[in-house]
Amino acid sequence: MAEWNEKVEGKVVVITGASSGIGEAMARLLAAHGAKVVLGARRADRLESIVGEIRAGGGHALAWTVDVRKHAEVKALVKAAVEHFGRVDVMINNAGYMPLSPLAADKVEEWDQTIDVNVKGVLYGISAALPVFQAQGHGHLINVSSVAGHRVFPDAAVYCGTKFAVRAISEGFRQEVGPHIRSTIISPGAVESELASHITHAPTAEAVKGLVDVAIPAEAIAQAVLYAIRQPAAVDVNEILIRPTAQTF
Numbered sequence: 001m002a003e004w005n006e007k008v009e010g011k012v013v014v015i016t017g018a019s020s021g022i023g024e025a026m027a028r029l030l031a032a033h034g035a036k037v038v039l040g041a042r043r044a045d046r047l048e049s050i051v052g053e054i055r056a057g058g059g060h061a062l063a064w065t066v067d068v069r070k071h072a073e074v075k076a077l078v079k080a081a082v083e084h085f086g087r088v089d090v091m092i093n094n095a096g097y098m099p100l101s102p103l104a105a106d107k108v109e110e111w112d113q114t115i116d117v118n119v120k121g122v123l124y125g126i127s128a129a130l131p132v133f134q135a136q137g138h139g140h141l142i143n144v145s146s147v148a149g150h151r152v153f154p155d156a157a158v159y160c161g162t163k164f165a166v167r168a169i170s171e172g173f174r175q176e177v178g179p180h181i182r183s184t185i186i187s188p189g190a191v192e193s194e195l196a197s198h199i200t201h202a203p204t205a206e207a208v209k210g211l212v213d214v215a216i217p218a219e220a221i222a223q224a225v226l227y228a229i230r231q232p233a234a235v236d237v238n239e240i241l242i243r244p245t246a247q248t249f
């Protein structure tokens with residue numbers, strides 16, 4: 001067995017949804033440990049400013065504008081990582097959208113967007129990264145699910161459906177890809193981020209305010225990702241569930 005806590009230094013890590021919240025925290029933490037990080041999201045200004053700060057601190061980072069709902073754009077993100085840094089060691093499908101509402105509110109357009117970002121975006125990340133992993137003979141896929149991928153709540157049927165799907169897809173990936181490619185599901189509970197700001201259904205937005213009070217910093221999730229990446233190649237951390245201590249469900 002290789003050394004425990006292998007070096008993250010030099011690993012090339014692609015992160016979707018890196019312009020805020022958990023993805024931003026992952027990019028900053030992994031870069032601080034010497035990873036070469038490729039930050040993908042739609043808000044180019046936010047990405048450029050985070051990348052600027054990482055580089056100013058001596059880190060290696062690249063900003064790449066991507067809409068994960070578009071297959072060709074996710075392919076281009078991974079291609080850019082390979083062209084810039086030579087390979088992809090870790091692909092983190094983190095981009096997510098959570099416009100919670102009851103089904104009876106009939107927010108069909110929000111259902112479509114939630115499925116497109118949270119499920120199809122993850123599949124497009126796999127489509128882009130898996131051929132690179134296979135050609136390299138190694139790789140690590142990290143998909144961000146949620147406590148909502150383990151339990152279903154009122155007003156969250158569609159979001160929970162997408163996060164259950166992320167776990168199912170990740171497990172299918174794990175079983176299919178063979179002995180040299182790793183697969184990790186990260187399932188956070190309430191975390192400080194911009195995620196709840198997308199809720200347009202006013203009573204639901206009001207109801208989730210209590211969660212904001214117990215939310216833990218996004219770096220708590222980034223630390224879990226760091227742990228999974230640092231394990232020796234033969235050790236595959238398949239799933240981590242992280243809640244605030246004060247979260248009851």
Ligand SMILES: NC(=O)c1ccc[n+]([C@@H]2O[C@H](COP(=O)([O-])OP(=O)(O)OC[C@H]3O[C@@H](n4cnc5c(N)ncnc54)[C@H](OP(=O)(O)O)[C@@H]3O)[C@@H](O)[C@H]2O)c1
Pocket residue numbers: 016017018019020021022023040041042043044046066067068069094095096097098117144145146147148187188189190191192193194195196218
């Ligand atoms: N915060 C929590 O309590 C919590 C709990 C469990 C799971 N999660 C999961 O954690 C992940 C990160 O969310 P967060 O909490 O950090 O929320 P956040 O601050 O809102 O971050 C979401 C990220 O996803 C990106 N994104 C959204 N739509 C996109 C698209 N179409 N294409 C590319 N990027 C897109 C956003 O960037 P742009 O807008 O710039 O594109 C942003 O960087 C999500 O998968 C979420 O479901 C969060």
